[in-house]
Amino acid sequence: MKYAGIRTAMLTLAALSVVIALAAPSPQYVGAEKCKMCHMSKAKGDAYGIWKASKHAAAFATLASPESQAIAKKMGIADAQKSAQCLQCHVTGHSAPPSAKAASYKLADGVGCETCHGAGSLYKEMKVMRALHAGTQDAKTVGYRKGDKRQCVSCHNPSSPTYKPFNVEEAYKKIAHPTPKG
Numbered sequence: 001m002k003y004a005g006i007r008t009a010m011l012t013l014a015a016l017s018v019v020i021a022l023a024a025p026s027p028q029y030v031g032a033e034k035c036k037m038c039h040m041s042k043a044k045g046d047a048y049g050i051w052k053a054s055k056h057a058a059a060f061a062t063l064a065s066p067e068s069q070a071i072a073k074k075m076g077i078a079d080a081q082k083s084a085q086c087l088q089c090h091v092t093g094h095s096a097p098p099s100a101k102a103a104s105y106k107l108a109d110g111v112g113c114e115t116c117h118g119a120g121s122l123y124k125e126m127k128v129m130r131a132l133h134a135g136t137q138d139a140k141t142v143g144y145r146k147g148d149k150r151q152c153v154s155c156h157n158p159s160s161p162t163y164k165p166f167n168v169e170e171a172y173k174k175i176a177h178p179t180p181k182g
């Protein structure tokens with residue numbers, strides 16, 4: 001009897017946590033413009049400005065260049081800007097379903113902030129950002145990632161048609177956007 005009671009309680013708990021997990025909102029990609037207002041001052045490191053000046057911000061536009069058109073033609077692709085074979089590495093969250101993309105998500109952002117930091121809808125609020133910074137907010141439940149150099153080779157690898165040998169430390173220096181200390 002006693003055990004049956006405990007079992008029932010545990011099953012109820014398990015069922016409840018499934019309901020809670022299903023009800024929890026899923027993060028959506030919101031686009032780099034949504035990060036801009038808080039990450040463009042020099043005093044805070046201007047992550048937005050550094051990214052905007054990097055090739056990552058132009059990665060979608062690149063797919064319309066004469067070089068891209070030539071590569072696409074050779075591979076039998078009609079339009080590189082519409083082909084998964086190119087978009088998978090040239091835009092943010094290509095494999096995510098449409099429901100994971102907010103209205104403000106733009107292909108034109110190319111390889112945006114959220115490629116490396118996770119879809120931003122649940123963590124872009126000031127309160128959550130500060131808590132993440134302070135380490136008091138669980139990153140996973142809001143879809144946040146700190147940024148990780150080990151992620152670079154998911155795109156910088158020989159399956160890129162224009163692959164150039166990739167040295168992660170050298171490459172990282174070109175896109176680094178640290179927040180000044182103090």
Ligand code: HEC
Pocket residue numbers: 030031034035036037038039044113114117119120121123124125126129130132133134145146147179
């Ligand atoms: C409302 C303002 C605001 C918006 C919008 C915002 N952030 Fe932040 N973000 C902050 C603040 C405040 C911090 C804490 C560090 C600081 O004071 O510089 C921070 C910290 C971060 C950090 C470092 C966290 C850490 O561990 O220190 C990352 C990465 C980051 N933001 C990425 C983003 C991305 C990507 C977006 C857009 C999806 C975004 N932020 C939108 C205010 C914002």
Ligand code: HEC
Pocket residue numbers: 055056058059060062088089090091111115116148149151152153154155156168171172173174175
């Ligand atoms: C989602 C795929 C993707 C990820 C992840 C990614 N990149 Fe890139 N990266 C690209 C694409 C695509 C370009 C080329 C954009 C263009 O030229 O239009 C590029 C270009 C670059 C360039 C410029 C190369 C040059 O020839 O000047 C550097 C540097 C770079 N990436 C560094 C990094 C680093 C460091 C990381 C990891 C922290 C990283 N990238 C993660 C897709 C990615």
Ligand code: HEC
Pocket residue numbers: 062063065067068069071072075077080085086087088089090154155156157159160161162163164165
């Ligand atoms: C596996 C990921 C990946 C795929 C798939 C991919 N690219 Fe890229 N692309 C990159 C990366 C990373 C760079 C930047 C560094 C490099 O060229 O190695 C890049 C750079 C480029 C450049 C600029 C080269 C330069 O010299 O500046 C062009 C053009 C390009 N890609 C076109 C395409 C086209 C067209 C497709 C689809 C047929 C495609 N890419 C598919 C990852 C990819």
Ligand code: HEC
Pocket residue numbers: 032035039047048049051052056111112113114115116117146147148149175177178179180
């Ligand atoms: C290609 C991947 C990539 C892109 C794109 C990217 N970041 Fe980062 N970001 C990183 C990595 C890697 C780190 C370093 C994490 C660490 O220190 O361990 C980082 C760190 C940060 C930090 C913390 C800096 C510090 O000194 O604590 C902030 C803030 C930040 N990114 C904001 C942004 C914003 C805003 C954008 C877009 C405008 C963006 N990032 C685009 C990979 C990226």
